[in-house]
Amino acid sequence: MTETAASRRISIFDTTLRDGEQAPGNAMNPRQKLDIALRIEALGADFIEAGFPASSPSEFEATRLISRNLTSARFTTFCRAVRADVDTAVRAGGTDRHQVQIMATGSDMHLLHKRGISRQQAVDEVADTVAHAHALGVEAVSVGIEDASRGEDELLRGIALGAVEAGATCFVVADTSGCNLPQEYAALITRFRGWLPDAIRIATHCHNDFGLSLANAVAGIEAGADEVQATLGGIGERAGNTPLEELAALLTYKGEVLGMHTDIDVSAMYEAYTALRRVIGLEEPRNKAIFGTYAFGTAAGIHQQGMLLHPATYEYVEPARFGRERSLLIGRHSGRAVLRHILDELDITVSDTELTELYRTHIAERAGGDCEDISVLKDRLAGQLLGAALPAAA
Known part of the structure; x- marks a missing residue:
């Protein structure tokens, strides 16, 4: 310039x-x-x-x-x-x-x-x-x-x-x-x-x-x-x-x-x-602007729903511009939108009842308090659902 x-x-x-x-x-x-x-x-x-x-x-x-x-x-x-x-x-x-x-x-x-x-x-x-x-x-x-x-x-x-x-x-x-x-x-x-x-x-x-x-x-x-x-x-x-x-x-x-x-x-x-x-030997901070581990990541369901439809809804600073990648993290605050997104990518159709059960077991009541990358949940769902019976509704 x-x-x-x-x-x-x-x-x-x-x-x-x-x-x-x-x-x-x-x-x-x-x-x-x-x-x-x-x-x-x-x-x-x-x-x-x-x-x-x-x-x-x-x-x-x-x-x-x-x-x-x-x-x-x-x-x-x-x-x-x-x-x-x-x-x-x-x-x-x-x-x-x-x-x-x-x-x-x-x-x-x-x-x-x-x-x-x-x-x-x-x-x-x-x-x-x-x-x-x-x-x-x-x-x-x-x-x-x-x-x-x-x-x-x-x-x-x-x-x-x-x-x-x-x-x-x-x-x-x-x-x-x-x-x-x-x-x-x-x-x-x-x-x-x-x-x-x-x-x-x-x-x-x-x-x-x-x-x-x-x-x-x-x-x-x-x-x-x-x-x-x-x-x-x-x-x-x-x-x-x-x-x-x-x-x-x-x-x-x-x-x-x-x-x-x-x-x-x-x-x-x-x-x-x-x-x-x-x-x-400096540990990477989680929340630091531009360089933080999760500076371009979110685990909040409302944010994930918007970003899946259009990243700019919650992402003013673009990660790719800074050599970074956005990340969607799965945690207890994630919603059904990210679950539907994964299932669509896997080309799996489920009923509302089945979606609710998947949400309960994999998100709302997921064991452990830490977040995991969306790819981890995707792999787990693929292993569970492709060729396998869905879990029974509670």
Whole structure:
């Protein structure tokens, strides 16, 4: 899809391998990170955050591998506002297609309780590190403002203006603690858009502590942000980050309403997510949007009746579009419609009395509480009814 006046292209920054990987239980070795990076690149991500090279030899090696193997996406390294971190990042990945992301301290709470430095020191260290990155030959330097959602405008504006003067090309406005409402986050992005030249990119980075990471990211891009930082499956610190698949799905279906689009290949996302789950040992959730086991499944009789007549009655998001399949599950809430559907497929005709008995024994009073796939019931009915007498009515 080409960008038009009515459709603004939103850049995608994937932080699965940094923010996602640093959360408990999500550790990956360098080769595993490379595999996931290549899968994310194939989806069409614009930037892939390789990790924090100065933090460990493993992160350094992962950055080295990713920087040498990506062919279309740019890679990003995470650095503190310390020259030595940038030196290490450049040694790991060089400068070609390399975006260095420098973390700024964005709130008085963090300055006082974590850093023990003044506002001016926070402004100065970021500007100095940005300038140092440019001196090393890095053209794209991003400033990620930690806890910006609880930051004071005087501090945030000072960081922004100082970093722009030093050569920063992008600002990441982080709702680090996931505390913002969408309207609060939108207002914050609006203020940053007013402080910064139009040529400077703004990215969202939203955490999901209130379940609002997607809503906040959308509010941010509606307010003028150009890019969304997201992760596959929404993995990340605490409750996670903006889920890439939910953002891509939303822009696929509501892009015209929002006047925005991305180039993410939504049909390949589930395969990439499945590979990620295997690597980090993540169980598939049952009810997660787009990627949940039963995101496109139902056991409710009323829903099944409608979907058998026309899937769109209850299925707004189409599973095939995302590499998924719809599933009809048989459980105690299923109705006679699904039973009639199976019998029609088997070319079996039964009386109303016989249908009632089949419904009672196979659905209403079925042993066990778990649902089963419709194909299992179909096989069982075929074995029972084809060439066999029907059960007697109760």
